[in-house]
Amino acid sequence: MPEGDAVRRTADRLDRALAGQTLTGSDLRVPQLATTDLTGAIVERTATHGKHLLTRLVAGDGTPLTLHTHLKMEGSWRVVAPGARWPGPAHDARVVLRSARADAVGFLLGIVELLPSADEGSVVGHLGPDLLGGWTPDDEAQALARLTAAPGRALGTALLDQRVVAGLGTIWMSEVCFVQGLHPRRPVADVADPLRLLRRARLLLRSGLEHGQPLTTGDRRNPVWVYRRQRQPCLRCRTTIEAGTVGEPGRERTTYWCPHCQPDGP
The missing domain is CATH 3.20.190.10 (MutM-like, N-terminal)
Structure with missing residues (x-):
């Protein structure tokens, strides 16, 4: 999608x-x-x-x-x-x-x-603030409140929920989790600075708009860190990228992560 x-x-x-x-x-x-x-x-x-x-x-x-x-x-x-x-x-x-x-x-x-x-x-009207919209202080506060409202929810699941913030799909969810060093299956409560996470998501999405494609690495030969790179070496640490699912039952989506750069635990 x-x-x-x-x-x-x-x-x-x-x-x-x-x-x-x-x-x-x-x-x-x-x-x-x-x-x-x-x-x-x-x-x-x-x-x-x-x-x-x-x-x-x-x-x-x-x-x-x-x-x-x-x-x-x-x-x-x-x-x-x-x-x-x-x-x-x-x-x-x-x-x-x-x-x-x-x-x-x-x-x-x-x-x-x-x-x-x-x-x-x-x-x-039921959707969360648009990450590519005007993004007022009120939008930011509302997005933060929606993200942290269910602290036990998996981070990847929360970011894909358009009622939290609108505009993220599996590409940007996977990439922002990597850039922030967060495993997409860890609970929202484990995110030390959720506001920084939301701001980074907005920056990445805007960069995709400007470049005409996801370009989170800055290298057009290898434009993304983890998305659809399962079984390939991490571009940062060479650990093998893994894949799994997040999302509500019946609406699961595939996500990707580096087990070294995004540990699934403290």
Whole structure:
């Protein structure tokens, strides 16, 4: 599943194509919106909150609307010249937004909803602060409170919970735990400085946005410390990287760690 930085890049791509444009056509290929026509709506911008995309429009009658989409595991947004061939099969398209500048096509989107912009809280209000958002002192305090609310919870599980902070997935969770020298299966209570951990997570996610890919090592030949490097030597100490799972039952995710750099105990 794309993580917060990749989703933000998707939003930026949609903005370059559609922001300020009047839609010349639309096709919402989900049952609940099959008869909805957004032709004539003006696209303001596409915002994000964690892994959620919020394309804000003003309908022809002046009503502010938000097209809420989520990529889930397989979804993507593609932008092509008006009338150009799509880079994917038509039967996978869930949303088509057409303008004089470009066509934007959402393939295999996991969520497609249209709602009044004033109701955006109903779809993202339950999420924790967005690590790529404005990140005010209040956001920081709220994220810290949410992270430490369940001290016995495994750190990796807590960081993957979008209700704690929004935007982290398995890549960034694995990498921030390594950088902080913390085993992802240790309880949150063992984190000596959880605020420093959150700030580092934000910095890493922003670096991924700026570089266009995870680059936690600073070396494009070996861009990540532990993610998907099981059975390979640690780039820092040469100990063999291990893999295992964290997450709520039924929603487990694979994570990676160096047993030397991230000891599973005091």
